[in-house]
Amino acid sequence: xxxxxxxxxxxxxxxxxxxxxxxxxxxGRNPREPSTKECLRHIVFFVVAALVFGALVWLVSGAKxxxxxxxGWLTEYSLSIDNLFVFVIIIANFAVPKKLQRxxxxxxxxxxLVLRGFFxxxxxxxxxxxxxxxxxxxxxxxxxxVKLVVGGSDDxxxxxxxxxxxxxxxxxxxxxxxxxxxxxxEKEGHRYFTPMLIVFLTIGTTDVMFAFDSIPAIFxxxxxxxxxxxxxxxxxxxxxxxxxxxxxxxDKLEYLPYGLAAVLGFIGVKLxxxxxxxxxxxxxxxxxxxxxxxxxxxxxxxVVIVVCIGAAAVASIVKMRIDKGLxxxxx
Numbered sequence: 001x002x003x004x005x006x007x008x009x010x011x012x013x014x015x016x017x018x019x020x021x022x023x024x025x026x027x028g029r030n031p032r033e034p035s036t037k038e039c040l041r042h043i044v045f046f047v048v049a050a051l052v053f054g055a056l057v058w059l060v061s062g063a064k065x066x067x068x069x070x071x072g073w074l075t076e077y078s079l080s081i082d083n084l085f086v087f088v089i090i091i092a093n094f095a096v097p098k099k100l101q102r103x104x105x106x107x108x109x110x111x112x113l114v115l116r117g118f119f120x121x122x123x124x125x126x127x128x129x130x131x132x133x134x135x136x137x138x139x140x141x142x143x144x145x146v147k148l149v150v151g152g153s154d155d156x157x158x159x160x161x162x163x164x165x166x167x168x169x170x171x172x173x174x175x176x177x178x179x180x181x182x183x184x185x186e187k188e189g190h191r192y193f194t195p196m197l198i199v200f201l202t203i204g205t206t207d208v209m210f211a212f213d214s215i216p217a218i219f220x221x222x223x224x225x226x227x228x229x230x231x232x233x234x235x236x237x238x239x240x241x242x243x244x245x246x247x248x249x250x251d252k253l254e255y256l257p258y259g260l261a262a263v264l265g266f267i268g269v270k271l272x273x274x275x276x277x278x279x280x281x282x283x284x285x286x287x288x289x290x291x292x293x294x295x296x297x298x299x300x301x302x303v304v305i306v307v308c309i310g311a312a313a314v315a316s317i318v319k320m321r322i323d324k325g326l327x328x329x330x331x
Contacts, residue, residue, distance in 0.1 A: 072231030141268030259312025
């Protein structure tokens with residue numbers, strides 16, 4: 001049960017709606033590519049906004065929900081950064097003109113928010129009724145963590161269309177050229193969809209796959225749907241600017257998948273421990289819940305997330321500088 005006052009929730013959602021509309025549909029509709037300074041200003045603003053929001057949660061409801069928000073926000077933000085590389089590949093694969101990229105990202109992020117909201121509602125209902133689902137969430141996150149370590153970032157080097165997009169190409173007439181922001185055009189008396197439809201569908205369905213990682217991960221940190229939702233919104237705000245700022249660097253952050261793997265693995269173990277603590281198993285402990293299984297405090301989760309992601313980022317930057325120095329040495 002959430003301890004956050006209803007009035008605080010209502011005001012927060014209203015303010016976030018304004019932020020999101022301005023960020024996505026006002027700033028995001030500007031056809032020009034933003035400068036580095038502009039990107040940095042937007043990113044710093046939303047990072048500070050998230051930190052202030054966490055402090056306000058601490059003020060009205062105490063330390064536990066605030067630490068849960070910070071942990072969830074950092075996890076979602078880290079996963080969003082990793083997923084940006086896939087967006088870079090998608091936009092490049094479909095040759096989206098630079099002047100249309102902000103618009104594409106605007107719609108894609110809006111779709112992502114709607115889909116994540118749906119997954120959060122469903123996930124919250126399932127978690128409240130069937131706590132044993134934590135076993136499934138935990139095992140899935142551990143599998144994802146192992147896959148990240150074994151596969152590294154090589155899996156993202158080439159984008160492959162999913163079955164939905166491939167099927168659509170066979171049943172819907174689609175042109176080869178963009179026509180501004182239009183989804184449909186008329187040529188020689190026939191109506192055609194532009195490639196913009198495929199781009200939107202690809203980004204939307206790709207984010208659904210991302211949600212299978214991020215939603216279980218954050219439910220491993222908090223059971224409060226409000227904290228889950230606000231963590232996701234703050235992670236998506238400023239994502240456009242982060243795309244343009246990091247688009248050329250994401251492939252160089254080669255240790256980021258390992259940091260994410262450590263975070264997901266930790267949360268997976270945490271979920272399994274929580275499931276063991278609160279559920280009865282027929283072949284373990286005589287069919288009783290294992291109350292002796294320790295619960296990991298929220299502040300420990302926050303420290304683990306910060307250390308793992310921070311170490312991965314620092315290691316990647318150091319590796320970049322070492323590689324740059326080796327390339328500059330005379331042969």
